[in-house]
Amino acid sequence: MKVKLAAQVLSRSVADALEYALHHLKHPKFEGCEATILFLKKFNDLFDVLNSRNFLGKGYKSPFMEKNKTKFFQLLDETEAYIRGLKTSSNGELLLTSQRKTGFLGLLVTLKSIKSLFLSLCEGGDLKFLLTYKLSQDHLELFFSAIRSHGGHNNNPTAKQFKAAYVRLLAHHQIMTSDSANCTILDDTNILNVSASKNTYLKSINDSDAQRDDIDQWPAVESLVQDLNYCVNAFRHQSQYSQDVIGYVAGFVVKKLKTSLRCVDCISAVVEKSKSPSNLLLIKNRGGLNLPSDDITNLCKLGEKVFRIFNAAGKLTVRNVMHRLILYTLNDIMSKGMDIFHSLIKHSVDHAPQDNHRIFLIKAVLFEYFKLRLCHAGKTETEKLQANKTRSLNLKSTLFKGH
Numbered sequence: 001m002k003v004k005l006a007a008q009v010l011s012r013s014v015a016d017a018l019e020y021a022l023h024h025l026k027h028p029k030f031e032g033c034e035a036t037i038l039f040l041k042k043f044n045d046l047f048d049v050l051n052s053r054n055f056l057g058k059g060y061k062s063p064f065m066e067k068n069k070t071k072f073f074q075l076l077d078e079t080e081a082y083i084r085g086l087k088t089s090s091n092g093e094l095l096l097t098s099q100r101k102t103g104f105l106g107l108l109v110t111l112k113s114i115k116s117l118f119l120s121l122c123e124g125g126d127l128k129f130l131l132t133y134k135l136s137q138d139h140l141e142l143f144f145s146a147i148r149s150h151g152g153h154n155n156n157p158t159a160k161q162f163k164a165a166y167v168r169l170l171a172h173h174q175i176m177t178s179d180s181a182n183c184t185i186l187d188d189t190n191i192l193n194v195s196a197s198k199n200t201y202l203k204s205i206n207d208s209d210a211q212r213d214d215i216d217q218w219p220a221v222e223s224l225v226q227d228l229n230y231c232v233n234a235f236r237h238q239s240q241y242s243q244d245v246i247g248y249v250a251g252f253v254v255k256k257l258k259t260s261l262r263c264v265d266c267i268s269a270v271v272e273k274s275k276s277p278s279n280l281l282l283i284k285n286r287g288g289l290n291l292p293s294d295d296i297t298n299l300c301k302l303g304e305k306v307f308r309i310f311n312a313a314g315k316l317t318v319r320n321v322m323h324r325l326i327l328y329t330l331n332d333i334m335s336k337g338m339d340i341f342h343s344l345i346k347h348s349v350d351h352a353p354q355d356n357h358r359i360f361l362i363k364a365v366l367f368e369y370f371k372l373r374l375c376h377a378g379k380t381e382t383e384k385l386q387a388n389k390t391r392s393l394n395l396k397s398t399l400f401k402g403h
């Protein structure tokens with residue numbers, strides 16, 4: 001059975017869709033689906049309580065603690081009574097005594113366990129709150145899925161194969177599950193890794209590879225970045241023109257993010273309507289370009305400032321320059337107390353603290369921007385070196401011929 005599909009069906013959005021079809025569309029095929037709506041809502045709330053992952057979660061997604069004890073206990077008691085009262089549609093027999101009782105009995109056991117765990121751990125004073133996702137079997141399932149995927153999806157590994165797969169997982173890879181596994185990863189506990197060549201922040205949002213570069217589709221970006229470089233040298237400050245160019249490049253960043261992001265909330269933050277879009281972008285836009293949100297443009301402007309500081313100090317060739325640039329900019333954001341991607345505050349508490357989409361998105365934007373800038377800086381530097389080389393070569397040959 002695919003648990004992840006079940007969790008998607010037993011959700012409030014499906015309940016809302018049914019409600020809409022029943023009350024607003026008054027579609028005859030949805031007549032009498034009130035019981036299903038109630039069922040979905042009950043299980044949606046229950047899933048929320050049993051899946052809390054973030055201390056700052058809201059409503060039933062908040063951690064089980066003293067403050068919401070009464071509310072949670074009430075929900076658990078009500079759901080228990082509801083499950084006990086469920087009957088089969090064929091002969092009206094109670095579900096719990098029918099052939100299909102297993103899943104429901106399992107839920108009742110879970111409800112009881114959660115309540116006793118809370119009473120003994122939190123009431124006892126050992127814990128201040130209980131994040132229920134941590135108790136879930138998902139972690140074990142994901143781990144097994146990762147073990148199975150080694151050795152050609154072998155369901156029945158020998159002890160030796162298991163050992164080899166286990167060592168490989170520990171040493172080389174993060175736990176990656178196959179798409180057909182029972183559950184999806186909701187809370188990435190990463191093994192620390194550093195990669196300068198890929199936008200790992202985007203990957204953290206998508207959990208999938210970022211798409212290939214497509215600078216070609218925005219041919220003007222290359223030449224504009226060159227102009228930007230010129231502006232730096234000419235004015236030493238961010239002139240109106242360079243501001244507009246940054247706005248235009250921000251549009252390119254948005255395009256890149258839009259094609260590779262999968263999280264709906266993050267995409268909407270990226271393309272949020274801007275109050276003052278770049279004039280250059282407005283003129284160049286004949287309908288096809290992406291207008292960046294103000295947050296993206298501000299991030300790019302900040303990034304540009306940091307890039308210039310690094311460039312002036314000759315620090316663009318240091319190791320891990322990408323990470324340094326990003327960290328420096330993040331520091332700047334923090335010290336200025338800038339409120340970037342305000343609309344994602346609610347969204348960021350949907351995930352575990354280390355998977356904060358707001359932070360990942362900020363890093364992803366900066367990564368794309370710096371990648372473009374660094375690529376261009378590298379190219380210019382190489383051209384400079386090559387120019388010198390040809391000149392010296394020519395010099396030699398001239399001298400040689402002269403003899």
Ligand SMILES: [Zn+2]
Pocket residue numbers: 205263264265266347357
């Ligand atoms: Zn997101």
